[in-house]
Amino acid sequence: MRVGFGVLGPVTAWDGGGGAIALKGPRHRAVLARLIVARRRVVPVTRLVEDLWADPPPGAVGAVRTFVAALRRALEPERPPRARAGLLVTEGPGYALRAEPDAVDAWRFERAVAAAATLPPEDALARLEEALGWWRGPAYADFADAAWAGAERARLTELRLRAVEQRAEARLSLGLAAEAVPDLDAHVAEHPWREDAWRLLALALYRAGRQGDALAVLRRARTLLVERLGVDPGPGLRRLQADILAHAAHLDPPTGPGNAGGEGGAAGEVWSRATAAYDRTVAAGARARLESTMGLLRGLAVTGGGGLEAAQLHRVAAVTAAEELGDAALTARVIGAYDVPAIWTRSDDPERSAVVVSVAERTLTALPPGGHEAARARLLATIALESRGTPPRALRAGSTPSARGRQAALRAERIARGLDDPALLAFALNGVFMQTFQRAGLASRRDAIGAELVTLSARHDLVTYEILGHLIRLQARGALADFPGADGHAAAADRLAERHELPLVGVFTQWYRAMRLAETGRAPVAEVETAYREAAARLDGARMPGLEHGLLPLALLSLRLRHGRPAPTDDHIDWGPYAPWVRPLVLLAQDRGDAARAALREAPDPPPDLLLEALWCLTARAAIALGDRETIRRAYSELTPAAGEVAGAGSGLLSLGPVARHLEALAATGSAGQEGR
DSSP: OOOEEEOSSSOEEEOTTSOBOOOOSHHHHHHHHHHHHTTTOOEEHHHHHHHHOSSOOTTHHHHHHHHHHHHHHHHOTTSOTTOOOSSEEEETTEEEEOOOTTSBHHHHHHHHHHHHTTSOHHHHHHHHHHHHTTOOSSTTGGGTTOHHHHHHHHHHHHHHHHHHHHHHHHHHHTTOHHHHHHHHHHHHHHOTTOHHHHHHHHHHHHHTTOHHHHHHHHHHHHHHIIIIIOOOOOHHHHHHHHHHHTTOGGGSOOSOTTSSSGGGHHHHHHHHHHHHHHHHHSOTTOTHHHHHHHHHHHHHHTTOTHHHHHHHHHHHHHHHHHHHTTOHHHHHHHHHTOOOOOOOSSOSOHHHHHHHHHHHHHHHHHSOSSSOHHHHHHHHHHHHHHTTTOOGGGSOSSSOHHHHHHHHHHHHHHHHHTSSOHHHHHHHHHHHHHTOOSSSOOHHHHHHHHHHHHHHHHHHTOHHHHHHHHHHHHHHHHHTTOHHHHHHHHHHHHHHHHHHTOTHHHHHHHHHHHHHHHHHSOSOHHHHHHHHHHHHHHHTTTOOHHHHTTHHHHHHHHHHHHTTOOOOOOTTOOOGGGHHHHHHHHHHHTTOHHHHHHHHHHOOOOOSSTTHHHHHHHHHHHHHHHTOHHHHHHHHHHHGGGTTSBTTGGGTSOOOOBHHHHHHHHHHTTOTTOTTO
C-alpha cells in the first residue's frame, strides 16, 4: 500500500486510495511527525522520549516502542507478522521513516516552489497554485508548542509566504494585476512586516488602474512599519512611491491575458474594463467582494479542468473569510451562491467539503429565527450535496453523515417548494438526488428527480440544471435497462453543452457511450477497451479526482468479468477507492485463497453512491468463489431491492450486467436468504 503523509496542517496519513489512516492518539502522531521532521534520518529512542515528554514517566522507552508498533500496523497493514518493516524502520538506536520523496506534502511543496522559480510565468503560476492548495492549515498544526517542531514550522511558514509572493509576481508578469490584488491584500493584512508583499500589492493596484489605492497602500505600509517595528520603509518601497507619482514607464503592465484587446477581442475588452471599474469602485475589503467572488466561481466551476479546481479551492477560502466577519446572513449568501450542479456522488476533496459543511451547519444555527428561509434552504442543500461520500470522521460528532445529509435534503426541498423560486428548487432537488443512495434499487426515484429537473429547468431557462436532469435520467434509464431512453438524454445533454460551452458534460456522455458499447454485447472486447481508454483520456486535465481515481481499472475489470475472465493479477494497478472490493477477486486470481478470505472479511460495506450495486456484485462474486456463507446472505439481502436493475449502469460509466443474474448465482449456493438458520 502506498502511503502519503500530510504535515501542511494537522499531521495525517493517507492510504493508496486517499482515505485517512487512523493514527490513534496524539503521541502516536507526535512520533510520526518527529520522524518526518528528521527527513528519513534515524531519531534515537532517547531523543523521542525527550521530545514527547517534558518529564518522562517510568517506562517511557517501552511506550515509544508501543507507539511505533501501532504506527507500523496502521501504515503497513498487509505486512505479515514478524516480517521486516519497510516504511517505519528500526536502525541502530532508534527509528527512521523511509518515506518516498513525494510521499510527504511538505517535501513536495518545497520542490514545487523551487521548480516554479525556474519556469515561465504561466507554468510557474500553475505550479504555485497547485502547491499552495496542499496547505490545510499551519504546518504541524497539532504541535504548535513542541520545541522539536519549531524550526521546521518556521521554515515551512516562510516558504509558504514566499510562494504567495511568487504567485503574485507570476500574475503580474502575465498581466493579471486585478487578479493578484485580493490575495495580496489578505497577505499583507496577516504579515504586515513583509515589505516585498506591500510592494507587490501597490504595483498590482497601480497596474489595475487604481493609482490612488496604490499610494494609500504605500502610506499604510509606512505607518505600520514605523508604529510596529520602529523602522522606515526600505528603498524598494520608497522608489516605487516615487515611480508611481512620476508614472514611470517601467511600471506599465506587460502584454498578457489579463489586458484588454488582443486575442480576446471585444469580449476581452469588456471584461477588462468591467473588472477594472469594479476594482476602482468597490473597496478591497468590502463584503460585496465576497458575494461577487462566489458568482464568478460558480461560472468558473463549469468550465472544466483548471477552472473547476480553482473554483473549489477559492470557494473554501471565500466561505471561511465570510464566516470570520461574524455576519451569519452574509455567510449564508456566500455559501448559497455556489449552486453548481453536481452529478457524481464521490467528493473531489472530502476535506474541503467537510469545511463547507461545518461552516454551513454553524451558519444555520447562527441565523436569527424568522425569515431567511431561502438562505436556510440553500445552506441545507449545500450540506446535502457536500455530505456525499464524506467519511464520518470528517464531520462533527452526532448522527451519521448520510442520515444528516438526507434530513438536510428533505428540509431544503420542503422549504423550496413553499417558495416561488425555481432556481432554489433545482438546487434543492440536486441535494435530494445526492441523498438517494441509502440502499440499492432506487433508480426509479432518481429518474423522477431528473424528470422534474428537466421540466422545471426548461421552463425557467436554468440551463445547467436542465443538463443535470438529463444526466440523472441517463444514469437512471441505464440502470433500468432502458438504453434507448438513456441515449436520448445523452444526446440532449450534449446539445445543450455545445450551445452553452460546457465541456465537462462530454466527459460523462463519452463514458456512457463506452458503457453502452459494452452493454450491447456485439462489439469486440478490444473495441470496448479502446472506447473506455478514450473516455478515460477525457478525464486527463478535467481535475475531478473523485471521479477519475481508479475508474478506468474498474471499468476494464467489469468488462473482463462480463466475458468470464478473472481479475488481473498485476499488483501495480491503482484501484483507487475501489480497492477493498476488488482485492478479494485479485487475490483469488493469484490463487491466494486465504488472503482473499481475509480481504473479503475486512472489506467494508460499499458506500452509498452510484456504484453501490456494482460493488455489492463484486463482493457477491468473491463470496461465492470462497464459499463465505455470511457474506453471501448479506449480498443477497442488499441486492434484492435492485433485482430489476443493471448493476453499475446507474453510474452511466460501467456495468456488471443484470443484478438478477447475480442474485441467481447467490441463490444457487444454497446460502442466500437463510438468515437466522
